[in-house]
Amino acid sequence: MNSPSASPRAFRLIVTGGGTGGHTYPALTAIHALKERLAGEGRSLDVLWIGTPDGLEAKVAPAEGIAFTTVATGKIRRSSNPLKMLSPANARDMARVPLGVAQARKIIAEFRPDAVLATGGYVAVPAGLGARLCRRPLVLHEQTVRLGLANRKLAGSATRVAVSSESTVALLPEAVRGAAVVTGNPVRQEMLSGHPDKAVETLGLTAFDRRLPTVYVTGGAQGSQQINGVVRDALPWLLERANVIHQCGPANVEELRRHVAGLPPELAGRYFLAGFVGAELPDVLALADVVISRSGAGTLAELTALGKPAVFVPLATSAGNEQAHNARHLAEAGAAVALLGEVTEASLCEAVGPLLTDAARRDAMAERARAHGRPDAADRLVDVILSAASG
Numbered sequence: 001m002n003s004p005s006a007s008p009r010a011f012r013l014i015v016t017g018g019g020t021g022g023h024t025y026p027a028l029t030a031i032h033a034l035k036e037r038l039a040g041e042g043r044s045l046d047v048l049w050i051g052t053p054d055g056l057e058a059k060v061a062p063a064e065g066i067a068f069t070t071v072a073t074g075k076i077r078r079s080s081n082p083l084k085m086l087s088p089a090n091a092r093d094m095a096r097v098p099l100g101v102a103q104a105r106k107i108i109a110e111f112r113p114d115a116v117l118a119t120g121g122y123v124a125v126p127a128g129l130g131a132r133l134c135r136r137p138l139v140l141h142e143q144t145v146r147l148g149l150a151n152r153k154l155a156g157s158a159t160r161v162a163v164s165s166e167s168t169v170a171l172l173p174e175a176v177r178g179a180a181v182v183t184g185n186p187v188r189q190e191m192l193s194g195h196p197d198k199a200v201e202t203l204g205l206t207a208f209d210r211r212l213p214t215v216y217v218t219g220g221a222q223g224s225q226q227i228n229g230v231v232r233d234a235l236p237w238l239l240e241r242a243n244v245i246h247q248c249g250p251a252n253v254e255e256l257r258r259h260v261a262g263l264p265p266e267l268a269g270r271y272f273l274a275g276f277v278g279a280e281l282p283d284v285l286a287l288a289d290v291v292i293s294r295s296g297a298g299t300l301a302e303l304t305a306l307g308k309p310a311v312f313v314p315l316a317t318s319a320g321n322e323q324a325h326n327a328r329h330l331a332e333a334g335a336a337v338a339l340l341g342e343v344t345e346a347s348l349c350e351a352v353g354p355l356l357t358d359a360a361r362r363d364a365m366a367e368r369a370r371a372h373g374r375p376d377a378a379d380r381l382v383d384v385i386l387s388a389a390s391g
Contacts, residue, residue, distance in 0.1 A: 008043045013385070014111060014136075015066075016050040016104075016127035017119030017150075018057030021221075022143055022298050026381075027119040028060060029186035030141070033378035034385060048111050050104060050127045069107060071130075072100040073123045097126055104130030114389040115139055115159075120148045128154040137388040141381060143185045143297035144322045145329045146171055159388040162381055164297065164374075167329065183381045184374025185301035192305060192375055194282030199245075202280050205287075207269030208243040213289035213356050215242045219313075220294055221276060223249015226343060227292065227313050232259055233345040239267040241356045245284055250275035289362060290355050292348070295327035295338070301377065303336075307370030309362050310336045311351045313343050335368040 015031060017023040027049075035045045048067045051057035061068040074096040104127040108116065116131040118124040119141045128150075131138040137159040140151050145165050147155065155161055155176045163169060164185040172180055200208065208214065215238065219227040228248050231238070238244055248256050253275045260271060277284055285291070285306055293299055295312035303310050312330070314323035324340055331338035337351045355362050374380065 008041070010044040010046045011038055011389070012046045012048075012111060012113045014048050014050060014108060014113040014116045014127070014131070015119070016116065017121045017124045017141075018049075018051045018055040018060075019121035019123070021056055022296050023119045023121040023124075024056045024060050025188065025298060026141060026143055026186045026301075027057075027117060028064065029188050029378045030117060030119075030381045030385070031064075031066065032189070033186070034382045037379075037382050037386075048107070048113070050107060050123060052121075052123045055121065055123070071103040071107070071123065071126050072096045073126055074100075100126030101129045101133070105133045108134045108136055112136075115385050117141065117385060118151070118154060119143070120150045122150060124150040125153050128157060132157040137391065139381075139385050139388050141183070141186075142168060143301070145325050146320065146322060148319065148322070159391070160384050162384050164301065164377070165329065165372075181380075181384050183384060184377030185297055186378035186381055187301050187305045187375060189378075191282050191285065191302050194284070194286030196283065196287035199280060199283035199287040202283060203245070203272055203274075205243070205245075205272055208272075209270060210243075212270070213242045213359075213362070214245065214287050215290045215292060215352070215356070216245045216247070216284055216288035217292045218247040218277070218294075219249060220296070221249070223247070223252045223275075224294065224313070224315075225252070227294075228252055228256065230313075230343055230345050230348045231292065232256060234348050235260060235271065236263070236267065237345075237349055238352070238356075239263070239270050241353075242290070243270040243272075245272045245274070245277075245288070247274050247277045290352060292352065295323045295330075295336075297322070297326060300326050300330065301373070304330070304369045304373030305375040305377075307366040307373060309355050309365040309369065311339060311348070311355070312336055313339050313348075330369070330372060333368055333372065335365060335372050 015027045017027050038045050049061040053070050108130045115137045117139050118128045139160045140158045141162045142151050161180045162183040166182050169180045217231050291308050291310045295314045312327035314327045327338035330336040
């Protein structure tokens with residue numbers, strides 16, 4: 001029995017998942033929220049992250065001071081043709097999974113976590129199966145409307161399945177619906193505390209006309225050729241009606257800069273071009289009245305938590321066409337506009353035009369977007385992790 005002066009035992013958590021920011025950042029946000037919750041109770045948190053050596057998590061975890069290890073895993077190359085799924089590359093990767101499960105089982109048995117949190121990506125499968133073999137509570141977190149491939153494989157082994165949307169529950173296998181909890185998708189706290197005037201000051205947007213709405217255009221960290229192309233063609237039209245902050249990807253800056261060099265000065269002053277928007281992003285989003293972007297799960301979580309009207313241009317090659325499903329889900333609720341199929345200058349202008357000229361329409365869409373947002377998602381997920389660990 002512990003003496004009254006003994007420190008409470010640290011909570012031990014294994015996190016697995018990654019490959020992309022969509023799987024990595026929700027996990028990281030949950031870790032921060034759990035650490036804060038435990039600190040309030042006078043407890044500490046020991047975390048071990050099981051990832052892949054070349055995924056984003058391999059950089060993020062060590063940079064955050066989180067212990068990191070890897071297991072063997074394999075990427076399954078999907079195809080609508082079942083015969084193509086039987087490729088030599090897929091066969092090789094599938095053969096690596098049992099080795100990964102054995103490695104994960106050993107890691108979990110030695111670490112003895114109170115819970116294992118899996119956020120998706122190929123590495124989650126061996127680690128999740130390892131948790132089951134070690135009889136450790138397994139919490140899945142799904143960022144998208146439909147379960148991703150890894151979480152579909154693990155759903156039957158999970159203690160709890162945390163989902164981002166109420167509509168996801170009906171899509172789960174009937175046998176695991178009882179384990180489902182709607183938490184939302186964790187959003188980094190700093191994303192919710194931006195200041196519009198700080199964006200103007202930091203980026204030097206003194207020539208912006210603040211009587212006009214501001215549009216933030218982004219295709220993700222690397223930019224999007226598709227979005228860059230249609231926005232470039234629509235720029236004269238857009239700048240007559242709005243200020244534009246365009247995050248185009250580092251490799252695309254010079255080409256766009258040459259293209260817009262001929263803009264009239266009064267329009268050019270309302271256009272800010274950036275290869276990458278980093279620490280300023282919360283302030284840029286606070287300034288933005290409308291966002292034109294891809295529709296990855298993380299983007300949706302941030303924009304709905306902030307209540308931002310958006311025109312989504314889904315990435316056609318996203319796994320399982322999940323971006324189109326995400327965009328359609330919000331569009332059907334009147335919480336965004338989804339440009340599905342071919343996107344042209346005309347279709348972009350038709351989609352964004354009413355939002356630029358009608359503030360009441362923007363406000364209504366913002367309200368509906370906010371209704372889908374869950375700014376407290378990280379705390380909800382922490383509740384699920386602690387409940388699974390104590391259950």
